[in-house]
Amino acid sequence: MATNKFFKSLLFALTLFSFCVQDSSAYPVFAQQNYSNPRAANGKLACANCHLNQKSIEIEAPQAVLPNSIFEIEIKVPYDTAKKQIGANGKEADINVGGILMLPKGFKLASKSQISAEVKAKNKGVFISPYSSEFDNIFVVGPIAGKTHQELLFPVVAPDPEKNSEIKYLTYPFYAGGNRGRGQVYPTGEKSNVNVFGATQAGQITQIQTSSKGESNLIIVNSNGVETSQVVPKGLTLVVKEGDIVKLDQSLNLDPNMGGFGQEESELVLQNPIRIFGYLAFCFCVLVTQILLVLKKKQFEKVQAAELNF
DSSP states (O other), rough: HHHHHHHHTTTTTOOOOOOOOOOOSTHHHHHHOOOOSSSSSSSSSSGTTTTOOOOEEEEEESSOOTTTTTEEEEOOOOOTTTOEETTTTTSEOEEEEEEEEEOOOOOOEOGGGGSHHHHHTTTOOEEESSSSSSSSTTEEEEEETTHHHHHHHEEEEETTTTTTTOSSOOOOHHHHEEEEOOBOOOSSBOOOOSSSSSSSSSSEEEEEEEEETTOOOEEETTOOOOOOEEEEEOOOBSSTTTEEETTTTTTOOOOOOOOOEEEEEEEEEEEOHHHHHHHHHHHHHHHHHHHHHHHHHHHHHHHHHHHHHH
């Protein structure tokens, strides 16, 4: 146990943090229901199918870990907290965030018993769940309040090759995704209200009416006198007015999308403790050899000086 702690400090193992395992009840469930494996053959994560805007994320993880060690992987999902998103009801709301982490087989979430009370308090309100019963090495979190959780923390337990013959001491890739804000497409293929809506036909806008639900109903008449009625959801800001001439697919409202999805990949080395022992022994031997060489040189110089004086 003491040896394990020594190696953890040697590899700069990160501080533990808390989590609770609980079923996701919102956005990630869309991917869970529609994709048995969230990563496509081309490397694209399922979240990107609904969250069309691209935003960057960052991953922080240790470069190497020891068997049975507990470490953390952090996904940073930065954004301007002053910005608001359009809710499904058309009203402004704070931006939520979510994330997905795909680890190599054998890597699992740390259990509650492995995490201290202090660390649990640090991650209070964050609920992490396995992607499915088949993939217990893939985790999802969110949606949660973005203002207080722009850094998504995952506590992970490394596997032990001595107990599982399928696990080897190798370098393993892992994948992460982070999202802020609502998606532009529902799993059914329908557009959400977080979109720019284009004119369904070219012509003149003859009338704009606001319904009791707050939706904008536009009447567009083309050059042949054909009328088309088009609805722009509540909460969106129109950029056209009555009498304007619009082209086919011309934008009728400002882009309300304040979020976006990003994905990154990195690597973890499952390190064999024996290799570290060997490396330390080699370094010690080199150090001792260098010291002996210096002492021998000093001794030789003294003998030479004594002979010259004699």
